[in-house]
Amino acid sequence: MNSTIVWMIIGMGVVTYLPRLLPFVLLGRIQLPPFWQGVLKNVPYAVLGALIIPDVFFIQDDVVFGAIGFAAAVIAAWFGANVMVVVLAAVAVLSLYSLVV
């Protein structure tokens, strides 16, 4: 293995691990004020919004492709399908779509 690449990988690993680890070190000792506890409880829903939009529409050059996958997933989830079914439904709908187009 090329040693520059290996050192780069180790460096990438360290700077990726630190943000993942630090909150457990810091927040294990202190109790946050209620307002900030509330903010941290909000984070998962806000993260999901930002992880989905706008990127889902750009999984391919054709925006329609992403939009169809998005719609399929939303409809499946809306009608109470579990996460696995939502994933399979969206993949299946897009597979059909690419067959047709």
Add this chain to the structure above:
Amino acid sequence: MAPFRQGVQAGVAIAIGYTPIALAFGLLAKTTGLTLGETVLMSLVVFAGASQYIALSLIAAGTGALEIVLTTFILNIRHFLMSASLSEKAEPDAFWKKALYAFGITDETFSVAAMKEGTVNASYMFGLIAMAYGSWVVNSGIGHAVGASLPESLQESMAIALYAMFIGLLVPALKKQRKIVWLAGLSALFNSIGTFVLHLSKGWSIVLATLLSAVIVQWLAKEGGNGDE
């Protein structure tokens, strides 16, 4: 069900969703000139999809190692927010266990763990992360070794998988609480503005959109007395 098994079961969707991305990563790493060992090492040590892709494109462009490490750091600062949020939901466990599962926090493992009812403990996190990490590392290696990814049309269709998983996690919560509609909607809007108007990097845009939305909604809920209608 034992928490570890519960975690494994919840991780299946992630393992499937990672497959096409990891295969493509392995293939791209090969064409970029990385050896099989280097490719697997990167997936083992870094375990962060987006930054690994960006590292490849920077290597191909001849960018220096230090700049690649810095770019990785900026892209992954968002995990700080996720770990902070998860630490509020985590059951008391030995610190070494928390330090171990903290390594496995990605957009996907965090989302699944955060949407789980009740608290999460180390056994659950280990099961969840074992699936995600296993899929990521093994499929990176296969992508490099085989030198091919899935058939093109399947590869393209499967690009929706992780987004569909996020949607499958979010929609049931949206239906239950108006507050969650605001949280997800505002941060989607802010992230779109960050991306298209302000041209922020993906890492900063997600961090700022999430934090802004979480703070604004919390502030409004406090003003209104109770946001959990």
